[in-house]
Amino acid sequence: MTVRIEFARPDDWHVHLRDDEMLAAVVDHSARWFRKALVMPNLTPPITSAAQAVAYRERILAAVTVDAPHFDPVMSLYLTADLSPAEVTRAWNEGAICSIKFYPAGATTNSDAGGTSLLQFAPVLETMASLGVPLLVHAESTDPALDIFDREAAFLVDEVAPVLERMPELSVTVEHISTSTGIDMVRQFDQAYGSITPHHLTCDRSDILANGLRPELYCKPVINSAEHRKALAAAALSGDPKFFLGTDSAPHPLSAKEARVAKAGIFNAPYALEVVAELFHEHDALDRFEAFVSGNGAARYGVEPSTDRLVMERTEPAVAPVDTLETAAGDVVRLFGVAEAALWSISLL
Template sequence: MSTSLTIRRPDDWHLHLRDGAMLKAVLPETARHFARAIIMPNLVPPVVRGSDAAAYRDRILAALPDGMAFEPLMTLYLTEDTDPEDVAAAHASGLVKAVKLYPAGATTNSASGVKDFDRIAPVLEKMAEIGLPLCTHGEVTAAEIDIFDREAVFIDRVLDPVRRAHPGLKVVMEHITTSQAADYVRSVDRGLGATITTHHLVINRNHILVGGIRPHYYCLPVAKREEHRLALRAAATSGDARFFLGTDSAPHPDHLKEHPCGCAGCFTATNTMSVLAEVFEQEGALDRLEAFVSLNGPGFYGLPVNEDTITLTRGDAVTYPAKIEAGGETVTVFDPGYPLHWRVDA
């Protein structure tokens, strides 16, 4: 059994950093192990223009502790009023690496998202022309669709028609949760990738509901049946370049998670690499961990892989804090439910 594994420094292709005190608290948890991350734009108000992204990037870098190196890869929040030329200018400047599609009402701070997909066609055409990827929160929000079916229906009703209408558009299906999504990605030769979160490799819907409601496992898209978790594990550990890590690490104060209408999101930034090493070891695929966390994402986005490395060492169980402090609040760190034996030497 391997006791040490050295890999290129990983990147996170889907990350929530929030703002203000929360940003200052959670940023070091990612920067400790990750070189870069695609930063989600669903602030209040959202990051909709290039100038918004530039200002947010400045706040992120200002919050980075001395001695830490980290590159935020900025995104824009797609609305029905997004200006294609502003998007193109932000991309041309090197600032913006993707545009994020939230169907209106799909998740946290998505009220400004898209309802009429015809209205975003000019932006998608421009993005296809300049090679700027579209990151999708892949769920429909129609009330008649069961929450466990939202992703599969999104593929049929939204994603596939959008891709057919804009064949040159690069698309990332973010935080996929179903075997249908994994199969759809495999059915496409180019221009389509998918991120998989740490927590969806570990939990299924029983973890949220059996024995009492566990709010710190509640996320959107919600965890599905065990068969889907196993399909995600197979995809993540396959070595297939179309699948790469996007943690969707999403911090919320505990009092808003443990609430009658609790927020969706799992905060995994602190212990993700230890959890992933455990998962890949369980699947007999440690030799493919580097591809998933360090190589496939840069390949899809057309960016160089990181030159520096991290080393993971297997030994006695590693302990992580159960919570972190954030401006007088606490945020609960994701608990995989089993011991972690892989320590990260960054």
């Protein structure tokens, strides 16, 4: 019997769409099936004002070439020392943003404008708490003395927990959770939520290192141990409304991914749904797939799920999935999830 699932058009609550030729090359892959796309603001220079967010959203929509009237990018401002409570208030009241994003300075791609400590931004955080603006946190210590696999947990304990304790009105999404510490912290605090990526759900560090080095699996926070992968998968598969899909799709040219010093980021928007569906199928949990990709995140951000319905069937598509794309500038980008994409087809009901 064919395995078939029907679900509300999903949302991607964490995606990097870039700009210029890369934006043009990748945006259709988010627009085709996703409704909301929470677009990260770490451009160069970063998105730090309502006007910049509105202009970036217009560039994104102008770059879409597939028929996607459903596609609705929602924006975030980059939390920098220059971001004032007044600008946050203006951006929120104008409806230009759905959130503010914190990056530890230097932790990942284009994060130099970020901060070292969350509480250095206390005045802005207090404004956000009073307005109801969600804070999105890239939780990763930049202490060079700490082992790379311990940096998420350290940041959560040292930086995120004190903010959650001090500001119970501030709602926080721990982005791309990569450890059981993140899962536990989200469960511990009422106002905390967690996005989880397809790659952290299905890969662990042995996949990166055991059979030859696979730079395509290098991302921040780094994919951690099998034990952590299982904790993440258990949280997603449980249907717990605090956890939802954020792909963290982050395209880089192969010249940057397979360089002597490789950039962090995995381009998974094209096949994210197939990767997640295959995980839920393997664990006999397809009845909770819709909650993870369409329901939980919408509820967290205060919107109704889409009224569009999609269908996925586990039948080998007639055409083998492509494994790379090329930008107008000639850059090649590798796609994550090709094996799963070969097992599933997606259509609009």
